[in-house]
Amino acid sequence: MSILENPNQIIRPEILGLSPYHVQAASGMIKLDAMENPYPLPPALLEEIAQLAASAPINRYPDARADSLKFALRQALGIPSEMEILLGNGSDEIIQIIAMAVAKPNAVLLSVEPAFAMFRMIATFTNIQYVGVPLQKDFSLNLEAMLGVIAHHRPAVTFLAYPNNPTGNLFDADAILSIIQASSGLVVIDEAYQAFAGVSFMEQLTHFPNLLVMRTLSKLGLAGLRLGLLAGRSGWLMQFEKVRLPYNVGIMTQLIAEKVLQHTSVLLEQAETIKSERSKMNTYLNSLEQVEVFPSNANFILFRVDKADHIFEALKRHNILIKKLDGSHPLLENCLRVTIGTPDENKQFCTALDTILNQ
C-alpha cells in the first residue's frame, strides 16, 4: 500500500485516536440540544441587517482590527477600559489561540471533569498535556484536588466555565479566586452563559494579572455569526494577537454583531424570558419522581433519569432532540441535558417526557 493511502503513517496518533465532533441531525426536529437562543430578532432590526449586508464590501478583506466592533462590545459587555479585547471565530477559536500560544513541550492545560469538551479536545490538537480534575458528585469544585494539581503540574493555563457546561451550575466564586491566586499560569474564566447567570469575573480582571475572561455571543442569540472574545491585559493579548489569523472574523459577522449590539436590550430581554422559562422547566422536572434535577444558572438544565438512553430515543420519536450525556463521564451516568426553548417547545418537551415516563 502506498503511504498516501495509509493515514496511520502520516497523521499524529492522538488525532487518529479521536472521534469526530458529533453534531446530531436535527432537520425538522424541536431542537433543544445546543444551547441556542430560540428567538428571532425583531423585523425592523432584521431589515437593518439586510441593508447592511447588501452594501457590505465583501470584495475586500474584513477590518483586521475590528476597532468599531470592539468598541461596541466594550460598551455592551462592561469590559474595563484598561483591558484589551481579542476576537475569535467563536470562543472555540480563542481557546485554540491560547492553547497554541502556550504549547511548550511540557505545558499542561488544566480543567475540571465534566466540563466543556473543547478544553480537552483543543489540548489534544495542540499537543498540550491535559489534566481534568473530577468535580464533586454535586458538580461543585474539588478545591483541594485543584490546588494539589496546580502545585504539582504548574499548568500553563486553567479553563473554568462559569456557569459550567454541561452541568449548568456556578462554581463557588471564592474557590475560583483561590485557584487564580494559587496559579502561576493563566486562568481563563469562560463566561459563555453569563447572560443567564448575572454574575461575572469581568471586574476581577483589574485585580489579578493572570486572569482572562472569555465571552461569546453564541448563547445570546448569535450562534450562527461565530463571534467570541477574550478580555484581559494587553501584555497577554498582544501575544495571542500574533497567533490569531488576521481575518478570522468575517465582515458579515463584524457588521451584524455591531448592529445587534446597538440593540443589546433585545438580547437581554430574550435572556430574561429564557430565565423565566428555565424556572418553569425546573419546577416541572422537580415535580417528577423519576427525575433528579441539577440546579442551573445557564440556558439549559441537566437532569438524571433511570434509563437515559431509552428516554433520549423516545424523545426523538416525539420529534424532540436533546443531548445525551450518559456515557461521556462517570459523574454523568444517566444524565440528559435540555436547552430552554420557546414556551411552546418547552411545553412539548414536558408533555412528551411525561408520556414517556408514564408508559
Ligand SMILES: *Cc1c(COP(=O)(O)O)cnc(C)c1O
Ligand atoms: C458553547 C460554549 C462555548 C463555545 O462557544 P462559541 O463561541 O460558539 O465557540 C464555549 N464555552 C462554553 C462553556 C460553551 O458552552
